[in-house]
Amino acid sequence: MTISELQVKDIIAIEDGSKLGYIHDLEIDTEKGSILALVIALKGKWLGLFGKQEELVIPxxxxxxxxxxxxxxxxxxxxxxHSKEENPDSSQQ
Incomplete structure (x- = not known):
């Protein structure tokens, strides 16, 4: 199977049947030549000033x-x- 064949497949969560999106990137172990994780660009989830898209990493x-x-x-x-300022659960020093 090629990367381009993987990229056109819908990624579905089995817990609730929700469509997560499509493969945006892969994490690869270059020493072993194996895939470590799929990286999904979440549709409609944008962060920051420069429009960086939020990603979901699936081992x-x-x-x-x-x-x-x-x-x-x-x-x-x-x-x-999250930075410490954004995370209300982080302890203050």
Whole structure:
């Protein structure tokens, strides 16, 4: 299977059947030549002044199956990064 074949498949969360989007990028282990994670650009999620798109990283072991038209994934949680000022739960020093 080629990267271009993966990029046209819908990414679907098995927990609720929601469509997450399409593969935007891959994280690859260059030493082993294996895929570590899929990177999904979340539709409609834009951050910052320069229009940086929010991304969802799905570890390869969270992929349930790769079908003809879809990739089913489980336990999808976005990696969020917040500064201490934005995170109300962070302890103040």
């Amino acid at each position: 390869w072991n969270n992929i349930v199956t790769i079908g003809k038209d879809v990739i089913l994934v489980k336990s999808v949680r976005p990696k969020l990064t």
